[in-house]
Amino acid sequence: MLRKESQMVHKENIVQAIVLTDTFDDEFLPISEHLPHALLPVFNRPLIDYTLEFLSLGGIEETFLFSSAHVEAVKRYVNKCIENGEGWTLTMKVNVMVSESCRSFGDCLRDLDAKGVLRGEFVLLEPGTVSNVDLLPLLKKHNITTKSDKGCAMTLILQESAIRGIGRCPHEELLVATDSHSKLLFYKKLGSSKDNKLEFPLEIFLDNASVSLHHNLNDTHMAICSSSVLPLFSDNFDFQTKDDFVRGLLMNEEILGSTVYCHILKGNQFAGSITNWRMYQALSYELRNNWVHPLIPSTKRNRKLKNDVFIGEGTKISETAELNDAVLGDDVALGKNVRIEDSFVFSNTKIGDNVVITHSIIGEHCTIQSGSEITSGSILENGCVLEKDTFVKNSLLVAKIPDNYENGDKLADKAYRLRIFPDEDDNISINELDRKLSRLDIGDFNYESDEIEDAFSDSGDEQLSYTQTPPPDDTKLFYTEVIDSLTRGLEDKLPCDNLILEINSSRYAYNVILKEVNFNIVKAVLILSLRQPETTQYFGNLSRVLTYFAPVLKNYIRNESAMKDCLEAIQDVAVSSESLHEKCVTFILQYFYHKDYISEDAILNWFSTLTTSSKLYKQVKPFTDWLKEAEEESGEEESEQ
Amino acid sequence: MPDVENLLDIRRLISDIQHKKLVRSYDIALRTEELLEELISKGQWKSAKELMNLVKTRIQLVRENLPQEATAPNIMRHTLKVIREEYQSASKKKDEGQSLHELVTATPSNVLDYSDSLIDLRSSIVDHLTEYKVELESSSENIAAQALEHIHTNEIILTVGKSKTVEKFLKRAAKDRTFNVIVVEGAPLYDGHTMAASLAKSNIQTTVIADSAVFAMMSRVNKVIIGTHTVLANGGLRAASGIHAVALAAKHYSVPVMVLSHMYKFSPTYVGSPNHEAFNVCVSPAGVIPYATGPILKQIEVYNPVYDYVPPELVTLFISHQGGNSPSYVYRLLSELYHQDDYDL
Numbered sequence A: 001m002l003r004k005e006s007q008m009v010h011k012e013n014i015v016q017a018i019v020l021t022d023t024f025d026d027e028f029l030p031i032s033e034h035l036p037h038a039l040l041p042v043f044n045r046p047l048i049d050y051t052l053e054f055l056s057l058g059g060i061e062e063t064f065l066f067s068s069a070h071v072e073a074v075k076r077y078v079n080k081c082i083e084n085g086e087g088w089t090l091t092m093k094v095n096v097m098v099s100e101s102c103r104s105f106g107d108c109l110r111d112l113d114a115k116g117v118l119r120g121e122f123v124l125l126e127p128g129t130v131s132n133v134d135l136l137p138l139l140k141k142h143n144i145t146t147k148s149d150k151g152c153a154m155t156l157i158l159q160e161s162a163i164r165g166i167g168r169c170p171h172e173e174l175l176v177a178t179d180s181h182s183k184l185l186f187y188k189k190l191g192s193s194k195d196n197k198l199e200f201p202l203e204i205f206l207d208n209a210s211v212s213l214h215h216n217l218n219d220t221h222m223a224i225c226s227s228s229v230l231p232l233f234s235d236n237f238d239f240q241t242k243d244d245f246v247r248g249l250l251m252n253e254e255i256l257g258s259t260v261y262c263h264i265l266k267g268n269q270f271a272g273s274i275t276n277w278r279m280y281q282a283l284s285y286e287l288r289n290n291w292v293h294p295l296i297p298s299t300k301r302n303r304k305l306k307n308d309v310f311i312g313e314g315t316k317i318s319e320t321a322e323l324n325d326a327v328l329g330d331d332v333a334l335g336k337n338v339r340i341e342d343s344f345v346f347s348n349t350k351i352g353d354n355v356v357i358t359h360s361i362i363g364e365h366c367t368i369q370s371g372s373e374i375t376s377g378s379i380l381e382n383g384c385v386l387e388k389d390t391f392v393k394n395s396l397l398v399a400k401i402p403d404n405y406e407n408g409d410k411l412a413d414k415a416y417r418l419r420i421f422p423d424e425d426d427n428i429s430i431n432e433l434d435r436k437l438s439r440l441d442i443g444d445f446n447y448e449s450d451e452i453e454d455a456f457s458d459s460g461d462e463q464l465s466y467t468q469t470p471p472p473d474d475t476k477l478f479y480t481e482v483i484d485s486l487t488r489g490l491e492d493k494l495p496c497d498n499l500i501l502e503i504n505s506s507r508y509a510y511n512v513i514l515k516e517v518n519f520n521i522v523k524a525v526l527i528l529s530l531r532q533p534e535t536t537q538y539f540g541n542l543s544r545v546l547t548y549f550a551p552v553l554k555n556y557i558r559n560e561s562a563m564k565d566c567l568e569a570i571q572d573v574a575v576s577s578e579s580l581h582e583k584c585v586t587f588i589l590q591y592f593y594h595k596d597y598i599s600e601d602a603i604l605n606w607f608s609t610l611t612t613s614s615k616l617y618k619q620v621k622p623f624t625d626w627l628k629e630a631e632e633e634s635g636e637e638e639s640e641q
Numbered sequence B: 001m002p003d004v005e006n007l008l009d010i011r012r013l014i015s016d017i018q019h020k021k022l023v024r025s026y027d028i029a030l031r032t033e034e035l036l037e038e039l040i041s042k043g044q045w046k047s048a049k050e051l052m053n054l055v056k057t058r059i060q061l062v063r064e065n066l067p068q069e070a071t072a073p074n075i076m077r078h079t080l081k082v083i084r085e086e087y088q089s090a091s092k093k094k095d096e097g098q099s100l101h102e103l104v105t106a107t108p109s110n111v112l113d114y115s116d117s118l119i120d121l122r123s124s125i126v127d128h129l130t131e132y133k134v135e136l137e138s139s140s141e142n143i144a145a146q147a148l149e150h151i152h153t154n155e156i157i158l159t160v161g162k163s164k165t166v167e168k169f170l171k172r173a174a175k176d177r178t179f180n181v182i183v184v185e186g187a188p189l190y191d192g193h194t195m196a197a198s199l200a201k202s203n204i205q206t207t208v209i210a211d212s213a214v215f216a217m218m219s220r221v222n223k224v225i226i227g228t229h230t231v232l233a234n235g236g237l238r239a240a241s242g243i244h245a246v247a248l249a250a251k252h253y254s255v256p257v258m259v260l261s262h263m264y265k266f267s268p269t270y271v272g273s274p275n276h277e278a279f280n281v282c283v284s285p286a287g288v289i290p291y292a293t294g295p296i297l298k299q300i301e302v303y304n305p306v307y308d309y310v311p312p313e314l315v316t317l318f319i320s321h322q323g324g325n326s327p328s329y330v331y332r333l334l335s336e337l338y339h340q341d342d343y344d345l
Helices: A002-012 A047-059 A071-084 A105-115 A133-150 A203-207 A227-236 A242-251 A277-288 A426-440 A445-469 A474-492 A495-508 A516-530 A538-548 A550-556 A561-576 A584-594 A602-611 A617-641 B007-020 B025-042 B048-065 B071-091 B100-105 B121-145 B164-178 B190-201 B209-216 B243-252 B327-337
Strands: A014-018 A062-067 A093-098 A122-125 A129-131 A152-160 A173-180 A184-189 A212-226 A259-265 A271-273 A321-326 A340-341 A356-358 A372-376 A391-393 A396-398 A410-412 A415-417 B156-160 B181-185 B205-209 B225-226 B235-241 B257-260 B306-312 B317-320 B323-325
Touching: A002 B317, A014 A047, A014 A105, A047 A062, A047 A122, A047 A129, A062 A071, A062 A105, A071 A093, A105 A227, A105 A242, A129 A212, A133 A152, A133 A212, A133 A259, A152 A203, A152 A227, A152 A242, A152 A271, A173 A259, A184 A242, A184 A259, A184 B317, A212 A259, A212 A271, A227 A242, A242 A259, A271 A277, A321 B323, A372 B257, A474 A495, A474 A516, A495 A516, A495 A550, A516 A538, A516 A550, A516 A561, A538 A550, A561 A584, A561 A602, A561 A617, A584 A602, A602 A617, B007 B025, B007 B048, B025 B071, B025 B121, B048 B071, B048 B181, B071 B121, B071 B327, B121 B164, B121 B317, B156 B164, B156 B209, B156 B243, B164 B190, B164 B225, B164 B257, B181 B190, B181 B209, B190 B205, B209 B243, B225 B243, B235 B243, B243 B257, B317 B327, B323 B327
Parallel strands: A014 A062, A014 A122, A062 A093, A152 A259, A321 A340, A340 A356, A356 A372, A372 A391, B156 B181, B156 B225, B181 B205, B225 B257, B257 B317
Antiparallel strands: A122 A212, A129 A271, A152 A212, A173 A184, A173 A212, A396 A415, A410 A415, B235 B306, B317 B323
């Protein structure tokens, strides 16, 4: 009885994982047409094999393979493994789940929610994940996090890497901001957006004492999920991908009440995901160089070959073959003087004499006759046959006539060019195709890195020039804002009280000190007022505008120091605008004096600071002389009294 | 495949080693012994020959899946010898011995084929194995018991990395003598740190040094005492990487190098070259150069080997539970442990 109970308890604590086997995109066309992503050969071993072995070594006890395309093939393979007693079958139960109706990652999770097979926390793997991480400590960490934060729905597992590192796909560049408890505050895939600019919501800096920004992370496409993840997907039908989910949770944190955390892999823990051909090549490289130890390529290395060449069983290589960084499958037949660089040739392919293959992927059972050349990211579907001396560059080849066949696509009886996105507008299709091909341009690391280097040096220049020009000053922004407000006010005849309110709010927004406020407002008023056509009624118009803004001026010029600011503004305007009407300054001063905006003393004090040789001095002199006279007169009058 | 079910026991063992549930060689040895006891007492076999085939397929499976693993195959190899001996004593027939005369005069009819089914063979092998198990269990205790013969007061002992056997050996000596221990940290695993912490807890004067400081320190050291992964047939070692350098430094200063080894670590295999595929294992380069280093990684190849081959001339003495032996005597120990025919399987 007791024993039974303990078994029950044990059963509840089974560590579960979900592996999705479909990418729901056409990254792997045309190979993916006939070969499920899960069975893509990586060093002559299906990709799913690595994933399952990793899960088993990582401590997972039950795995659900969720499959919606090529279901039979996946099922057959898994059953075969179980029959043969592969290593992982001992410690891990693998169930293949099928749902043909799913069209996206989100659909799959909604379907899983409906099926209700998962208990508690689980590990979620997107297709093609390969890793050597011990998952149990991560699950434990997630568990501890959920105890302190009940809303914690997901812990993303991210891999520390380097900018321009091998396993860093430009399309998956990630920018992440976390707080000190590695709670996710900001998450953006930079590769998917074309913008060079990035905006952080201000709150993340205001609300958190410390924020760390990471730009050196790879998405491993692994996540540890709480049981709340599946219902969240069910409740939000717009979540199509994991990125949608993370973004949605970050944006609506209050509404959904859920948070996302992240864990960063360092040291000899490694994880990566084959999401496109570029990552396929990167992960092949990493597997070969033991980064994912103890997961290593299955076949023993041929000691006669260089380290970067890998051949399957039954493949024979002649002395004349020149191989660099190549992976050949089982039973590949090579002719004489074949050159293969940075390429992958799958099993049972026949390659004739003098064939050159660079940066390309050749599917299974292809025949390439002598003298052909295949370069720059070409991909041949299983069963293609290339005639003699064919030249293929940067294209996808299929064996059967594609639906959107056009003239010129035919290379041979069993080789047709595949067009992607043929139905859309010309512009778009060109762009899309470019994008596609740049992704397919596997292996050309030098080329890629050059490109990236350019991008980087560009941004470097930008930064340099940026530091040379003074940073946009808040005061300046405030000034333009005030000008905008006043122009609008003048045109629409708005009441000046509203303008004052507007100016005050901009003042607080830009955090401008009072002195600057006064200075800029007077300057703005003057600049506006002086923008009059030079007609005979110039001064009449000028005084009318000034009268209109009188309440504004009155509001700001309240005391001695404000008057000083005001006079400085007049000086600034007078000096800066060359074409200013000669008498303008005197007129304005007179006007301000008469309206009692500025006092006599202020003017005289200000006048005494002017250099005697300046133009302004000469302009203002008559006025101040008059003022002095008037003062003396009034003084005399007073003394007379 | 019908074999899948039958080989479940050994596949479990392999899987447990792969899952790192069994890490120490001592644990692996015990598990293997238990597995064999189970196989012999409950397995489907009628004659000694069938049983030997069962064991041999298991050895092959381990060698295929874990080429670097030596303990489990050695235990099984020894069991083969036990089976042969028991068969001979039960059938009252004598195997052609080791002497040259007997080898030359042997006729085909004299050669044992182990195919007779004998009644009490099963129980006698199990008895023998139980004895062997006791021997295994007391092995590290017996090795530690010799500590006082080798460690004297105020000596400076140098050790590398972490080894349970060495730890026990030093702690036993520390009960009666005071001495200093220098622990080499053993990059990139740095397991010397835990070793030093454990020794310091037992009030042993312990100093941790970096691998690069070994040569400088060696002149002051009285003895180097290390553990090993495997002892090879020529008396060389497959030991943690870094030990070769330590042994060379010791040779330079004529410091004796003592290797503590259980009997199951003596393997009848030779090494072709230190780079031999099955000899060494390269783990993730992350310990040497972090993955975040950047694009340079594409242009370089990084090897992070786990083991070093230490040639026999650098080893002074092997200490097993039977006492001390020099490297040149290893061949004799091997012929005591395993039958000649089982060396190469």
